[in-house]
Amino acid sequence: MAKMNWAAGTQCVAKGDHRKPKPGELAYHKGDILTIVDMNTRRGFYEARHNTTGEEGLISSTNVREREALRVDPSLSLMPWFHGKISGPEAVGKLQPAEDGLFLVRESIRHPGDYVLCISVSGDVIHYRVIFQDNKLTIDHTQYFYNLIDMIEFYSKNKGSIATTLVKPKQKQGTKSAELELSKTGWLLDITKLTLGENIGEGEFGAVYEGEYMGQRVAVKTIKCDVTAQAFLQETAVMTKLQHKNLVRLLGVILHKGLHIVTELMIKGNLVNFLRTRGRSVVSSVQLLRFALDVCEGMEYLESKKLVHRDLAARNILVSDDSVAKVSDFGLTKMDTKVSDNVKLPIKWTAPEALRKEKFSTKSDVWSYGVLLWEIFSYGRLPYPKMSLKEVKERVEGGYRMEAPEDCPPGVYSLMTMCWEQEPRKRPAFHKLREKLEREMGEHSSSPGSERRDGIRSGSGC
Numbered sequence: 001m002a003k004m005n006w007a008a009g010t011q012c013v014a015k016g017d018h019r020k021p022k023p024g025e026l027a028y029h030k031g032d033i034l035t036i037v038d039m040n041t042r043r044g045f046y047e048a049r050h051n052t053t054g055e056e057g058l059i060s061s062t063n064v065r066e067r068e069a070l071r072v073d074p075s076l077s078l079m080p081w082f083h084g085k086i087s088g089p090e091a092v093g094k095l096q097p098a099e100d101g102l103f104l105v106r107e108s109i110r111h112p113g114d115y116v117l118c119i120s121v122s123g124d125v126i127h128y129r130v131i132f133q134d135n136k137l138t139i140d141h142t143q144y145f146y147n148l149i150d151m152i153e154f155y156s157k158n159k160g161s162i163a164t165t166l167v168k169p170k171q172k173q174g175t176k177s178a179e180l181e182l183s184k185t186g187w188l189l190d191i192t193k194l195t196l197g198e199n200i201g202e203g204e205f206g207a208v209y210e211g212e213y214m215g216q217r218v219a220v221k222t223i224k225c226d227v228t229a230q231a232f233l234q235e236t237a238v239m240t241k242l243q244h245k246n247l248v249r250l251l252g253v254i255l256h257k258g259l260h261i262v263t264e265l266m267i268k269g270n271l272v273n274f275l276r277t278r279g280r281s282v283v284s285s286v287q288l289l290r291f292a293l294d295v296c297e298g299m300e301y302l303e304s305k306k307l308v309h310r311d312l313a314a315r316n317i318l319v320s321d322d323s324v325a326k327v328s329d330f331g332l333t334k335m336d337t338k339v340s341d342n343v344k345l346p347i348k349w350t351a352p353e354a355l356r357k358e359k360f361s362t363k364s365d366v367w368s369y370g371v372l373l374w375e376i377f378s379y380g381r382l383p384y385p386k387m388s389l390k391e392v393k394e395r396v397e398g399g400y401r402m403e404a405p406e407d408c409p410p411g412v413y414s415l416m417t418m419c420w421e422q423e424p425r426k427r428p429a430f431h432k433l434r435e436k437l438e439r440e441m442g443e444h445s446s447s448p449g450s451e452r453r454d455g456i457r458s459g460s461g462c
């Protein structure tokens with residue numbers, strides 16, 4: 001039975017084709033993603049927008065299903081055909097019964113660091129050694145690949161110099177194909193519909209490009225390293241669960257030579273650069289408060305989902321065309337509160353207990369939010385100016401706190417100091433912070449002569 005209470009903004013996947021729409025109805029193909037715009041008076045019908053063509057019209061709820069979130073599942077793999085360190089005979093055993101084109105990849109035991117592509121052909125198994133050379137992979141010294149995903153993709157389409165094209169992956173026991181799951185849930189996008197534009201940013205693990213996906217402007221984060229791509233898959237799975245006006249929205253992913261994460265394009269870039277390049281003559285204090293409130297609402301939503309961000313900072317806040325700030329970079333977002341791996345922590349933004357005991361919580365996010373408020377009201381300055389990381393760690397532990405930025409409203413500075421309570425439970429929750437900010441906003445926006453949503457002061461000549 002189709003659910004009858006979809007709210008506006010719900011993403012749906014078409015269960016079949018609807019090629020010949022009646023007047024007022026929307027045309028779509030199986031697998032197309034549609035956004036619910038409104039309920040319709042006709043029972044079982046909705047007003048919807050086609051995500052790729054942008055057309056609007058009526059759809060019947062029985063022909064679509066809600067796009068599900070991808071389960072965060074460590075067995076989800078971009079390389080389900082990768083079996084790790086197993087011997088040649090073991091690989092042969094796994095490729096039974098013989099079937100032309102059945103394949104797997106293993107790590108070479110005799111040549112650590114190299115891989116072996118094993119393929120079943122005419123009842124035999126052929127082992128191709130994959131050599132790692134100049135940061136690339138190759139079997140025949142003519143075709144080179146960024147990573148194994150890239151290589152498997154190539155030989156699935158081209159025979160090249162090997163005996164057969166790859167037809168069927170032999171999946172490692174206990175893994176699930178990420179591609180299959182993404183496609184079933186409606187999060188796999190079609191690369192042929194993507195046009196890549198200019199490079200707009202460098203992430204730690206890959207470049208970010210501007211692009212267009214069937215008429216919609218998007219940002220594309222490309223991750224070429226297969227191991228990193230696998231880690232980011234979990235980030236993506238978290239993002240499929242989250243929908244809020246102050247969180248950067250995931251449109252879907254593309255699997256091609258690695259992982260491409262496609263999100264809404266945030267034209268005005270990250271908040272640090274936004275504030276630094278415009279400064280106080282252009283951005284009003286009311287606009288600063290709006291940014292603060294936007295982020296707070298996004299964080300309140302994460303708080304309600306019991307998710308901890310762990311890397312909240314102005315560099316991870318992006319600004320949309322209409323100057324709405326949204327939280328991005330869920331890379332470290334986790335349900336649990338302990339990090340076991342030695343991740344590099346952003347010292348100047350991280351709460352003392354998180355630095356000391358790796359105790360992350362919504363309240364450690366609140367600490368970071370205080371630092372973010374300081375960044376906003378200082379127009380993008382680096383926190384703890386002129387202090388080394390070591391000094392920050394020691395002095396903050398000893399009770400030192402930053403002073404208020406120049407011209408910072410006292411009410412906002414007092415919020416910062418609340419966020420920087422040594423004791424995590426004494427810090428306010430995000431919903432409390434939001435209420436306080438709204439009050440602050442009420443006082444400021446009643447003062448005459450300032451703002452528009454784009455934050456440009458009237459009469460500033462910009």
Ligand code: ADP
Pocket residue numbers: 200201202203204205206208219221248263264265266267269270315316318328329331
């Ligand atoms: P990383 O987390 O690896 O550091 P980010 O996701 O923060 O990478 O991206 C790096 C930069 O790319 C950002 O600071 C921002 O300037 C730009 N960027 C990232 N995502 C978007 C987006 N959706 N819209 C516009 N610019 C973006």
